Amino acid sequence: MEELAILKSDSLLAPYANAINGRYEYFESIEKKLVPEGQTLSNFATGYLYFGLHRLSDGWVFREWAPNASAIFLIGDFNNWQRHPDYQLKRIQNGNWEIRLPDYAIAHTQLYKLLVEWEGGSGERIPAWARRVVQDDTTKIFSAQVWSPFQPYVFKNTKFKPTTDPLLIYECHIGMSSSQEKVSTYEEFRTTVLPRIHRDGYNCIQIMAIQEHPYYGSFGYHVSSFFAASSRFGTPDELKHLIDDAHGLGISVIMDIVHSHAVRNEVEGLGRFDGTPYQYFHGGSRREHPAWDSLCFDYAKPSVLHFLLSNCKFWLEEYKFDGFRFDGVTSMLYRSHGLGEDFSGYESYYNMNQDGDAICYLTLANKLIHQVNPYAITVAEEVSGMPGLATRVEDGGIGFDYRMAMGIPDFWIKQIKEIKDEDWKVGNILWELTNRRVEEKTINYAESHDQALVGDKTIIFRLIDSEMYWHMQRGDSTLVVDRGVALHKMIRLITATTINGGYLNFMGNEFGHPEWIDFPREGNGWSYKYARRQWELVDNEKYLYNALGEFDRSMIELINSVPEFNKTAIQQLWDKEGDQVLAFQREDMVFVFNFNGLKSFTDYGILADQGSYEIVLNTDNSVFGGFDLIDESVVHVTTPYPRDPSGREWLKLYIPARTAFVLKKKAD
Known part of the structure; x- marks a missing residue:
């Protein structure tokens, strides 16, 4: 085997060559097992075209994988939610089940579920491959919905190619993108927020909470239906329209994809789907994530790899997303999920704590994504600093295009919170912002949604605190406000102009959006007051929020004025x-x-x-x-x-x- 490029580029990795070579060889062996000779991963990752509900020329076909099931029935408003023999699936092979129905049996927008039976029990389940899931406004019960419009959405911009030199990401959440106290929609975002992003100069939006999730307040990170775009924001066609319009403006669209864990729910999610706790997930002590109240995928199972890889391809093909920001990568890389680890040296990365199956899945996912779309963008949310994460697969890496520079926001929090202004060391600031592996591209950011959640504070809140409520009008500022506004601009300028790959900003933080993010919950009276963005503040020229917004726009314009700024x-x-x-x-x-x-x-x-x-x-x-x-x-x-x-x-x-x-x- 020829020496991998990752080993040639970093002599300090030499003691761990066996581990790195072994990781690469394992990936190659799994790929060969999954992919017949003469085919590709893209050919393999087509489960969404087989499983789930599909319209045929003469009716419908529905398929599901449930190896432990003894019987499965399709139930819905078309048969009064009853266990009816005309809607019973037949076992075919490899734990798969199928039913074929005439055209009149079900119709567009009708609701359905599965009644899955197994030895000793049964339960209603939402199909694992469901493409649309809706919640009843009254009962709050989730059901799958038939989605087969007479005139499906047709994309206008079919030859879009993302701009990535540099990649300037506007991280956003559809539901909280309105200034009104409500859940906003794909359509409202498309017509009101997307033009703002374009005007501000960002060339990529990263949309959170797309995959369906039962609890709105989870920020989309407890996923139940991996192939369903969240219906609380609108229809699949409206999401496609949003992405299409973004492409028309030259803006790429990536989504937060959550393959690091899944919601525990059994009726809405994949927990005990066929009656077993281990169909998609680890059995025993590894099944539950110790910190996230969720379930951990077993990446060693070919059927799980098929499900997750097909999920990647589905979003690229069906919705024309331009890539993904993979959530919780650190949790995937290590059997400890990174909890309690200090990652102080290379020996922290190459030991028995590594989860080789998860690393193999991520490598497969990155290879697949770039097979489907050579211009696709993949970003890893990863804090440990594992070498090779953003190195090409063929060079011995895991294959991400970028890694999040997660240490930077932590650094700024520590600076502001613990160190007096007069003790800030400017050389140390530059070192912290540029301390990265030369061969791996990173995404710099001063703060993301993580630093805006209730219980934490945004940079502007840490700098100004309660005085933002009274003294953010131009000409009425205080020394505290003057300091905060000045440092807010300086922190963002030095963070954005030291990039070697890209820069990220969370929706509203560019203009110092006041307060925090707190989704409706029992503890706040189910209020939407803090789950929105107050655009009227940045639009009002009397406010310093407007000044901060103007600065951010000019800063991004400056970066955009230099071709391949990130490579200089x-x-x-x-x-x-x-x-x-x-x-x-x-x-x-x-x-x-x-x-x-x-x-x-x-x-x-x-x-x-x-x-x-x-x-x-x-x-x-x-x-x-x-x-x-x-x-x-x-x-x-x-x-x-x-x-x-x-x-x-x-x-x-x-x-x-x-x-x-x-x-x-x-x-x-």
Whole structure:
């Protein structure tokens, strides 16, 4: 076997070569078992075309996998939910069941379930491959729904190709995207929020909570029906229309896909689907996730691999999603689910704690996804830092395109919460933001939805707290608000401009959305007050929320102005801890930060490439809630510094306290 590229690129992995080679060989052996010679993973992952309910030219066919079942009946409003012999499935082979029905037996929008019987018991079940599941407004009971419209949605944009250099992600949740206290819809998002995202310059939306989930407050992470787009937001055709329109605007659409665990529910979900606890999941002590109150898939089972891989292909083919952000990857990689682990060195990754079957599944999933769509985007939510996660499969990696830089938001929380402003170390800030594996692309972010949930605080809330309720009008700010607004811009600017792959922002956080996210629940009187986005704040020019929104738009515009910005080298130019001044360069742009809250500097010298520079973005601009202390019309010309062997010269600048700006070198 030729040495894998991952081992060539990192000599520190040499002691673990056997583990890495073994992992790759295991993946290859499983792929060969799943895929007949001459076929591909894409050919294998077509279960959604076989299982579930399908209309035929002369009627209907329904199939389900339930190896432990002794009898299965289709029940619904078409037979008064009764166990009727005309609707009994027949066992065919390999634990599969089938029923064929005439065209008149069922109709579009009718409701149905399965009555599954097994030795010693029975239960109603929603089909595992159901493509639409709805909840009754009165009884709150979930049922599968026949979805076969006379005129299915036809996509207009059929040749869309995502922009990924860089990838600028707007993380969003359909239900809470309205300013009204309600569950919003795909249609409302398409017509009101999507244009905002396009105007703000983001080129990708990451949609949460698409897969159907019984409990709204789970944020979509306790999935029950893996092939059903959540009906609480609208119809399948309306979701397709949203994705199609996004593509028309040049915006790619990825979804949060949850394959790390499943909801425990038995009637709505896959728990004990055929009467056994281990059909889809581990048996024994590994069945239940110790921290998430959910069930853990057994990735060693070919039928489970078929189900999950088919699920990946289904969303790509049926809805034209451009890829996935895989949730809970750390939990999948390790038998301990990463709980209580410090991951302090390479030895933490290559030991008996690794879940080889889960790693194999993720590798298969990434290979499949890129077979189906070579331009697809895969992102891993992973905190341990396992090497090779975002390395190509053929190079010995797991195959993700990007990994989330999950340490960055934790770093910012610690900075704000535990360290006095005067003790912030600017060199350490840059190191934390750029401390990553060179060969793996990452997604930088200052905060995501995780930092906005009730019980936690957003960056703006940590910086300003209760004063945001009274002093966020322009001209009526306090010292606390001024500090918070300034640091909010600086934190986002340095996080976004140090990317090597992409940047992520959660819906509303770009303008410092006040308060937290709290879904309706018994503890808050089932209120939607905190499960919405107050767009009227960013739209009102009297508010500093508007200023923060304008800054974010200008920042994203600046990044978009540089082709393949994420691939340009970061060169540190200046780092003086005593002054708390930092500067770095990317191509012909120089980024200058003064985190000092007390000192402004006049004629401050930074060594930069010879030339003339002009300011192209300035956090202190009054449009962005600043004080216009910097004259942006001044062209800054370098002066000689003979002792510097690189030929760099002094760039003399006025740098007000707690500001940042970007200079661009003028063409000769």
